[in-house]
Amino acid sequence: MITPLPDPEPRLIALPGVYRPQADTRLLAGALAREPLWPGARVVEIGTGTGVLALRAAARGAQVTAVDVAWPAVLAARLNGWRRRLRLRVLHGDFAARTRGSRFDLVLANPPYVPGPDAVLPTGGARRAWEAGPAGRAVIDRICTAAPALLRPGGVLLMVHSGLCGAHETVALLARQGLSAHVTERIRVPWGPVLRSRRAWLREAGLAGDGDEQEELVVVRARYA
Template sequence: MLAKGASAATASTDQILAQVPIERPRIAVKAGVYAPAVDSAMLCRRTVAEVLASPIEHPRVIELCAGSGIASVYAARAGARVTAVDDARGAIETVKANASANGVSIDVVDADVGVLPALAPADLVITNPPYVPAPDSATDGHAWNAGPDGRKVVDAVISRLPQLVRPGGVVIIVHSTVTGTERTLADLRALGFDTAISDEESLEFGPVMTGRARWLEDQGLIEAGQRTERLVAIRAVRAGAE
């Protein structure tokens, strides 16, 4: 499956993962689970960079909306202690299977981001959540649909970050500019995070976004005739002592 509806990018999934200084893991996915794509690869690249640069020998990482768990596997291979969270049974089974296939230990939590159990604050929280705007009538697409403005899950993630990230800890969120980059940056800053866009890739719309293009235009989420988007990795550091 292509990056939440996208088809062509400035760099492909394979090209981005080739930049990661960790052996590429073997990843399999069950039906209905989001397969690694450009946005996944962006998260993996940034996650490994953060783990390897951490002054903590084995930083604690939480991945929200883990999907296939590829970023969690990369983080574990880089030396992190990892907890992966998802609310879909297929994703939970997929993460466990991929951790086993790659010989790494990952704690897997079956939970919706809006109703998470108590988790110890992490040094790094990472997520590539569902972010594709979808009409209320949309049924299929749990792994990418995110409500009329594409922010249903992004907003839920942001609201939980003060409980999930230690002071001085880092958050990485990957989503499309169609979802509202400036709003994400502003919401994070309001919670006391210093923010920046650390990575970005440009893509043409793929089947999902193309099929919704007229609806997206009508909602004012894209300009008339727009058939491209940018994916961004937002890096946020929580205020406080390292």
């Protein structure tokens, strides 16, 4: 979890427990802005939260599906789409189940990625937005292995996550699925309250050093040939 930055979309509705746009959202938004997107392109956002990235894609004329496991996020994204007069198809549930049989030109993902000592992930509450198991890869790995079934030929996956999870592991796993992948964006941000609260565990797990106070965030871009 990272320290909240000023909301880049201050008029967005964010219901209690919904992940608000932060530094990782901004980083992924920048990658989206540089990605070619044409009217009618099919886009899916995994873990939409407030719907901010889905809305940006819809504003460029894309046909956008947004998925989230949390009902408050689904509601918030629908309300934000209605307020912006942008058409979003917002679905509740697991991304793999809700997208089965559909293929997209662009997949956007800001999955839970904070490593933690508990291998059992929460099934409710705000923690679902960041808790990702001891390696931080519980959802990242699922997205990587699902990518070939999600993407049309030539389609692109843009995914943001912490460097604590291993960007090289993401790139290698995507390559094993037949995608051409590389890191396109990197920034460093101060640790937020969640990482600070588990400093001792992160050191014991070999994920952080004694003096670490910053987290690297990366965007991985993968293209399906």
